[in-house]
Structure formats: C-alpha cells, structure tokens
Amino acid sequence: MTLPNFLGIGVQKGGTSWLHNQLLHHPEVFVPEARKEVHFFDWYFERGTSWYKKWFPKNANQFTSIGEITPEYIYFEDVLPRVKNHLFDTKFIVILRHPVKRAFSHYQMIFQSGEGFKYKDFNDFMKKHPHGFKRGLYAKQLKKWFNEFDQNNFLILISEELSGNS
Numbered sequence: 001m002t003l004p005n006f007l008g009i010g011v012q013k014g015g016t017s018w019l020h021n022q023l024l025h026h027p028e029v030f031v032p033e034a035r036k037e038v039h040f041f042d043w044y045f046e047r048g049t050s051w052y053k054k055w056f057p058k059n060a061n062q063f064t065s066i067g068e069i070t071p072e073y074i075y076f077e078d079v080l081p082r083v084k085n086h087l088f089d090t091k092f093i094v095i096l097r098h099p100v101k102r103a104f105s106h107y108q109m110i111f112q113s114g115e116g117f118k119y120k121d122f123n124d125f126m127k128k129h130p131h132g133f134k135r136g137l138y139a140k141q142l143k144k145w146f147n148e149f150d151q152n153n154f155l156i157l158i159s160e161e162l163s164g165n166s
Contacts, residue, residue: 002053002056003049003056003087004066004087005065005066006067006093007069007083007092008068009074009094011071011096011102011138012071012135013102019069020069036069038068041070041086067093074145080144084148095162096156142154
C-alpha cells in the first residue's frame with residue numbers, strides 16, 4: 001500500500017483548494033478526489049496508517065507524485081513529529097498569503113459558517129480568536145519544519161503571485 005511522497009501543509013485560506021484542483025487534473029499526480037483535506041496527522045491520527053493508506057492508490061507506479069493537502073498541518077505542533085515518524089523523504093508544498101488577508105478570509109469563513117455572530121467585527125475576531133493572528137506567523141511555523149526536514153524539500157509559493165493580486 002502507498003503513503004504520500006508529498007504533503008501540502010499550508011496555509012489555511014492561502015490557496016490550497018486551488019492547488020488541489022490543479023494537482024487533481026495533472027495526469028502524473030494523485031491527490032484524493034473525494035476529500036482534499038484528509039486530516040490524518042491532526043484529527044485522525046489515532047485511526048492508524050491503514051486508515052490513512054486507504055486514501056491513496058494501490059498501484060502507485062502510474063503516478064510520479066502522490067500526496068494530500070491539509071493546510072492546518074503547518075500550524076498544529078503535534079503534526080510535525082507524526083509526519084517525521086511516518087513519512088520519509090517527503091516533499092512539502094506551502095502557499096503563503098498576506099497574513100492580514102489570510103486572517104480576514106478566515107474571519108469570513110467563520111462568519112459564513114454561522115459562527116460569526118460571536119464577533120462584532122473583524123477586529124473583535126482578531127482579539128477573541130488568537131489563532132486568527134498566530135496562523136499568520138509563517139516564519140515561526142516554517143522554522144520548526146526546516147529544523148526537521150531539509151529546506152530543499154519545500155516548495156513555497158505566494159498566493160498573491162499565483163493569482164496576480166499583489
């Protein structure tokens with residue numbers, strides 16, 4: 001059975017849905033079609049690698065790259081040691097977005113989900129939702145990953161450059 005040789009690890013609201021769609025249509029790349037965010041290393045780790053492997057093709061030979069994209073991986077601290085212990089020689093894709101634009105998009109997502117009533121406005125969200133700010137501290141997050149994996153294994157993209165909206 002197959003484990004991925006690349007992970008899209010972040011960032012949330014950075015363009016990972018766009019990336020998933022691009023990879024989904026590439027003939028040499030496999031990403032799960034049924035579910036962009038598998039969340040194995042953060043939410044479902046206790047289900048074990050046999051559960052994780054079911055998301056990937058049994059016949060890996062037909063693909064150059066096999067992976068999945070879960071943008072929260074870069075942020076949550078318990079993910080890094082789990083990835084290090086289960087995936088070897090893995091490549092990583094990170095899409096960074098202007099931190100304020102990312103936080104505002106996060107706020108909009110929460111607002112649209114029905115949770116937005118908890119906050120008076122974006123400023124109130126930033127005060128009461130510490131992850132809104134902390135998720136934008138990319139250097140701190142990347143440093144931890146660079147300490148555990150070779151920096152050459154990372155492809156870092158800038159969302160605004162991909163979309164042309166600088």
